[in-house]
Amino acid sequence: MASMTSVSVKDGESLSLNSGLTEIKNNSFIKWMFGNETNLISEINKRADRIAVYDDVLDGRFRDRLKLDNQTGSLTIINIRPEHAGDYERWITTEDENSYSSVRYKFFLAVFVEISVNEGESLTVDSDLTEIKDYDWIRWMFGDENILIAEINVQADRITVYDDYLGRFRDRLKLDNQTGSLTITDITTEHAGDYKLLTRSSREIWLSESFSIKAFRVSVSARPPVSDSVHCCGPTEAVIRLVLSALVGVATVIILVYDIRSRRAERDQAHIHKSET
Structure with missing residues (x-):
């Protein structure tokens, strides 16, 4: 050998x-x-x-x-x-x-294909298969240690994701049972790294060492920190803020008009009083 x-x-x-x-x-x-x-x-x-x-x-x-x-x-x-x-x-x-x-x-x-994704997004790593054949065995590996995180063994009728093994993938892995493509949801920076897809026909496992492989190198851009001066809000909160700003503006105008009128009334009263004397 x-x-x-x-x-x-x-x-x-x-x-x-x-x-x-x-x-x-x-x-x-x-x-x-x-x-x-x-x-x-x-x-x-x-x-x-x-x-x-x-x-x-x-x-x-x-x-x-x-x-x-x-x-x-x-x-x-x-x-x-x-x-x-x-x-x-x-x-x-x-x-x-x-x-x-x-x-x-x-x-x-x-051969690594490089993929970039933003933190919080979902990523589907495509197997390029249109269907899985009766004897196919598909394995997804992660990291330098080639840790098994998902597999499909049609002959054994087994479709499994091992999302608890590393903890970081818990409730985040979805495996397409028709194509073998792998989806990672709500991705974070700890999911960055190398992913490998190994595909081989199980009836040839004992006859050959050969198998096909695809490899992906995933980089994840972290979310920028949210400062006190920059706050991201939803549509409802934005409307509320807009209405409050408008009300404050109207109140300011009313107070200003009231102040002007009060001062004018005081001047008029003083003028009348002076005329009477």
Whole structure:
């Protein structure tokens, strides 16, 4: 069984998968494979003097994105997209008249899609599935520790959210039983982090190590603090404040008019009194 290393990269970045060699011997050849069906995407055969990348396979998803180091055999993928996530397998074969050896090594690549959301909003992380098949097994993981927070196992007839495990997700997780998409309601800053979606057919669990994965890196913007000078209110309170302001304004005008009239009456009375004397 081949050894495996997990690597992760953000959407749009580049990544080099190391061959582990400083140089390729004349009696060696290297093959790079991708996906569950181990599609050949590049190779170096020193004996046949052949160096090739097959970037048009798989609907052209690797077109103009593969670079092969002809000295070490390391493979670079540029401008990575989510469809490049999955299994990469490196085969190094050495043969001569007296011996033959083949070493396989696997890389599992996760491509993070970055999502930003404001605190208090809801977020749906899409599985991109239109329906779940009879043998599908879907798992949502969170954080660097890959803690299981939700899963659908159709064969076992089990749909579960583990929102009490970390406490922070209590009563906030909703799992779509048709598509497997995950919704987080009333999100807070403690829900920021990495989310991974693992999907595999349960009937193949014991036959293959391969599975598909989507990864999301969620950032949450905190609410700005509410100061005494800035107060957010609802429509009803706003109307009440407006009415009170108007009443205060009217009262001020009435008092001002009354004061003016009082002063005028006092002046008139004084003038009459002076005339009589």
